[in-house]
Amino acid sequence: MGDRARTAAVIGGGVAGAVAGAALAKAGIEAVVYEAYPGRPEGVGGTLSLAPNGVRALEVIGADEAVRAAGDPVDRMDMTVGNRRRFTIPALPDLGPLWSMHRTDLHRVLHERAEALGARFAYGRRLASVRERADGVTAVFADGTEAEADVLIGADGVHSAVRGLVDPANPGPAYTGMLGFESVAGYEPPVDPGVMTFAFGRRGYYLYWRLPEGGTRWGVNLPCKEPLTSQAVRERSSEDWIATMLEVYDTDEPGGALLRSTGPVQAHGALYLMPKVPTWHRGRLVLVGDSVHAPSNSSGQGASLAIESAIELARCLRDLPVAEALPAYERLRRSRVESVAAQAAKANAVKAPGALAQAVMPLVMPLFIRTVMRPERTLGPVQRHRIDWDAAVA
Numbered sequence: 001m002g003d004r005a006r007t008a009a010v011i012g013g014g015v016a017g018a019v020a021g022a023a024l025a026k027a028g029i030e031a032v033v034y035e036a037y038p039g040r041p042e043g044v045g046g047t048l049s050l051a052p053n054g055v056r057a058l059e060v061i062g063a064d065e066a067v068r069a070a071g072d073p074v075d076r077m078d079m080t081v082g083n084r085r086r087f088t089i090p091a092l093p094d095l096g097p098l099w100s101m102h103r104t105d106l107h108r109v110l111h112e113r114a115e116a117l118g119a120r121f122a123y124g125r126r127l128a129s130v131r132e133r134a135d136g137v138t139a140v141f142a143d144g145t146e147a148e149a150d151v152l153i154g155a156d157g158v159h160s161a162v163r164g165l166v167d168p169a170n171p172g173p174a175y176t177g178m179l180g181f182e183s184v185a186g187y188e189p190p191v192d193p194g195v196m197t198f199a200f201g202r203r204g205y206y207l208y209w210r211l212p213e214g215g216t217r218w219g220v221n222l223p224c225k226e227p228l229t230s231q232a233v234r235e236r237s238s239e240d241w242i243a244t245m246l247e248v249y250d251t252d253e254p255g256g257a258l259l260r261s262t263g264p265v266q267a268h269g270a271l272y273l274m275p276k277v278p279t280w281h282r283g284r285l286v287l288v289g290d291s292v293h294a295p296s297n298s299s300g301q302g303a304s305l306a307i308e309s310a311i312e313l314a315r316c317l318r319d320l321p322v323a324e325a326l327p328a329y330e331r332l333r334r335s336r337v338e339s340v341a342a343q344a345a346k347a348n349a350v351k352a353p354g355a356l357a358q359a360v361m362p363l364v365m366p367l368f369i370r371t372v373m374r375p376e377r378t379l380g381p382v383q384r385h386r387i388d389w390d391a392a393v394a
């Protein structure tokens with residue numbers, strides 16, 4: 001493995017896979033992205049927000065402007081506790097807003113950009129296994145087809161198949177104890193458009209923001225003992241789920257009003273995070289994005305970190321032989337993604353209702369208050385992160 005990678009098989013065509021394809025192509029490495037779905041993946045659907053660090057990282061592959069054009073700016077983030085207290089989490093000066101967008105629009109922009117840079121996409125190809133040799137790796141797909149590459153990149157999400165191939169002892173994802181739902185309500189709470197509110201209700205967490213075209217988009221993290229798949233969730237009607245959500249949010253303001261004025265809900269299913277993954281790479285196999293660092297959706301950083309990691313991995317493979325590039329990539333990324341995950345874990349602990357949340361809230365509140373008082377210190381290191389693409393990796 002004293003050789004440099006000339007070809008890469010990227011498994012998974014979500015955020016990390018498409019950005020890895022684009023950045024590898026820019027680095028002069030022939031990249032094919034293999035996606036299990038028959039077309040561009042919609043992933044869990046719905047919307048997501050990209051943080052300033054994620055949008056800035058996209059400058060490297062020239063996708064930042066198209067992503068901004070596909071999204072709506074979030075100028076301010078507020079947090080409410082119960083129905084009483086509202087805090088504004090100040091944005092950092094000169095960094096610009098968060099960008100909220102439909103996941104399908106983000107995928108479209110990233111896939112188009114990757115193709116423009118020379119990456120190729122192959123759909124309907126679900127990785128089943130790999131055969132490894134000293135000088136390369138063969139990806140074997142469920143449809144019986146195979147593909148050769150110098151390096152195989154597992155960008156296959158939180159339920160990654162590649163993670164177990166890298167090391168069977170790697171942990172699987174951890175269920176957060178919550179199901180994700182999202183929809184648009186007719187009710188418009190008295191908050192300006194452009195303000196995203198993270199609401200810690202009496203018995204559960206939700207978030208909402210008014211849409212420029214009218215109405216309010218909301219999402220809930222509904223506590224549930226069972227980690228139901230999105231398919232299992234869809235077996236119950238939307239009305240049924242709204243009735244269940246009302247049991248949790250009815251007395252919250254504006255949670256109850258949003259639910260009572262809402263259309264059909266979109267089910268994301270069980271929400272997962274990745275515990276610390278001991279082995280990021282082995283031989284010619286390496287992990288990127290949620291497959292190795294899903295920090296829970298409380299962080300608002302999952303997609304942005306996936307973008308950063310995909311770009312750093314391509315940079316390492318550009319500059320170093322495979323055997324050195326993969327450890328260098330892990331060195332560049334591990335401490336950053338683990339510190340974001342640790343912060344998100346604290347926020348997660350107070351999202352579920354009950355005695356535990358009551359006990360943890362006093363521990364988390366100081367974190368939020370510190371964020372409000374000293375945003376530069378708490379948010380700066382995460383959001384000001386910059387990748388120097390042109391610098392050679394040592």
Ligand SMILES: Cc1cc2nc3c(=O)[nH]c(=O)nc-3n(C[C@H](O)[C@H](O)[C@H](O)COP(=O)(O)OP(=O)(O)OC[C@H]3O[C@@H](n4cnc5c(N)ncnc54)[C@H](O)[C@@H]3O)c2cc1C
Binds near residue numbers: 035044050157158268
């Ligand atoms: C409800 C919800 C809300 C979220 N909100 C935000 C947010 O606001 N901001 C944010 O930054 N992050 C958010 N996240 C997290 C964010 O979605 C992820 O961090 C991000 O999608 C990770 O990208 P990825 O490419 O690593 O994985 P994914 O987007 O999951 O993509 C993995 C891809 O791999 C494919 N695949 C899987 N297995 C195989 C296989 N064997 N062979 C081939 N292909 C395969 C899948 O079909 C999929 O297309 C949210 C997550 C959820 C669930």
